[in-house]
Amino acid sequence: xxxxxxxxxxxxxxxxxxxxLRGARALARASVVLYDALTDPALxxxxxxxxxxxxxxRGFSASTGQDRINVLLVxxxxxxxxxxxxxxxxxxxxxxxxxxxxxxxxxxxxSEVIPGVTSALxxxxxxxxxxxxxxxxxSVALTTAMTQERELNAxxxxxxxxxxxAGRQLAMLARRLAEAGWPADTPVCVxxxxxxxxxxxxxxxxxxxxxxxxxxxxxxxVVTVGVGARPVLQRASPAGVxxxxxxxxxxxxxxxAFTRP
Numbered sequence: 442x443x444x445x446x447x448x449x450x451x452x453x454x455x456x457x458x459x460x461x462l463r464g465a466r467a468l469a470r471a472s473v474v475l476y477d478a479l480t481d482p483a484l485x486x487x488x489x490x491x492x493x494x495x496x497x498x499r500g501f502s503a504s505t506g507q508d509r510i511n512v513l514l515v516x517x518x519x520x521x522x523x524x525x526x527x528x529x530x531x532x533x534x535x536x537x538x539x540x541x542x543x544x545x546x547x548x549x550x551x552s553e554v555i556p557g558v559t560s561a562l563x564x565x566x567x568x569x570x571x572x573x574x575x576x577x578x579x580s581v582a583l584t585t586a587m588t589q590e591r592e593l594n595a596x597x598x599x600x601x602x603x604x605x606x607a608g609r610q611l612a613m614l615a616r617r618l619a620e621a622g623w624p625a626d627t628p629v630c631v632x633x634x635x636x637x638x639x640x641x642x643x644x645x646x647x648x649x650x651x652x653x654x655x656x657x658x659x660x661x662x663v664v665t666v667g668v669g670a671r672p673v674l675q676r677a678s679p680a681g682v683x684x685x686x687x688x689x690x691x692x693x694x695x696x697x698a699f700t701r702p
Contacts (some may be wrong), residue, residue, distance in 0.1 A: 444550050445518040449538060451531040451557015452476075455636025457483035459563070464555045471525035473517045475510065477590050479529040479661065488525070507537060511544035518550045531559040535585050535605055559583070561603040564632035564663040568642045570673060572601055578668035584663070597621045601669030608633060608662035615650035618666060623647045630670040633660035644672070 453459030460468070468487040476484075476499025476600065488542045494513065507557060517524045532538045545552050561583055565572045572581050582599035586607035588603040595604070595617035607614055611631070613680055619625065625648035633656075636638045643656045647666070 444548075445522040445524060447514055447518050447524045447526055447545055447550060447552040449526045449528060449532040449541070449552060449554045451555060451559075452480040452484060452527050453558040453636060454530045454560040454563040455478075455481065455640070456638060458655040459488075459558050460484065460634050461557060462501070463678075464557060467555055468525050468527065470523055472526045473523045473539050474527055475513060475517070476527040477481060477529045478504075480527050484527065507540055511541055514541055515544055515550060518545065519548070528557070531557045534559045534561075534583060540578065544669075553649065558636070560635050560663045561665070562606060563601070563635035564630070564665060565669065567632050567635050567640050568630050568665075568670075570630060570665070570669055570671065572603070572665070572669040573654075574668050574671075581669065586614060591657055595621055597623055599667070600664065601667040602662040603669070604666070606661070607664045608657055608660055611657070611662075611664070612651040614664060615647055618647045618650070623666065627667060628670040628672075629653075630665045631657055631662055633657040633662040635663055636681045644670075 448471065450464045450467055451461070452464070464538065465487050468484065471491050473486050473492045474488055475493065475494045475496045478495075496505040496510045496513065514524060514526060526541065527533075528536045528538075533556070538554070542552055561572065571578070573579065578600045580599035581601045583603050584596070586595070586604045595614055596602070600700065604614060618627070625646060627647045629645045629647060629650050631643050631645060631650075631653045632640060638673065639655060639662070643653055645653050
């Protein structure tokens with residue numbers, strides 16, 4: 442039996458309609474789907490006949506080991522199946538993509554990558570704040586808050602720093618930001634469950650960041666620090682629409698296919 446093929450698909454950071462059209466079409470071709478913990482269950486509608494295998498990873502809780510995921514990818518693809526590896530956000534951003542690609546390459550199995558919307562972009566959209574600003578916001582750094590040794594990773598490498606997986610480390614992150622030279626009045630924006638209908642946006646600065654724990658407790662959070670966290674002056678929002686509201690899909694809108702009853 443000839444080897445199958447693995448498609449790494451970025452599911453986006455939240456609700457199912459944030460997947461790309463290319464990603465949705467590729468998902469529909471799969472006979473096996475290995476999916477992350479934070480992917481929307483509504484995505485099953487695109488591959489209802491496929492075998493769905495939970496390989497989710499969650500910080501500080503029970504997770505599927507990376508070696509086990511690598512083995513499953515090779516096993517399923519070796520049967521000749523088209524395997525979708527459905528990753529939250531974008532596969533290439535803190536998604537351990539290289540490790541899985543390497544395992545497949547060593548087994549002689551081909552793969553491809555379909556990009557997705559990463560959480561930093563969803564957080565910027567939720568808060569209506571551009572990550573780059575003409576004149577004073579020319580660089581952006583994407584950083585995972587926790588290292589493999591579970592040490593907090595904070596620094597001052599760009600005009601805007603976006604920290605992933607920081608929800609349980611907000612107080613410590615504030616201390617490390619101050620130690621790295623960020624002034625206490627540097628703007629900070631925290632968005633939890635970015636891209637979901639129940640997303641929450643809150644404004645702080647480096648000095649008051651620990652208070653964000655009261656708002657975002659127990660929720661996956663993205664923390665933006667610096668120029669990209671600064672509110673846009675006199676920004677306008679459509680009447681009746683707040684951060685976290687989900688606009689209703691109109692008749693004939695392709696996004697309506699993603700709407701759950």
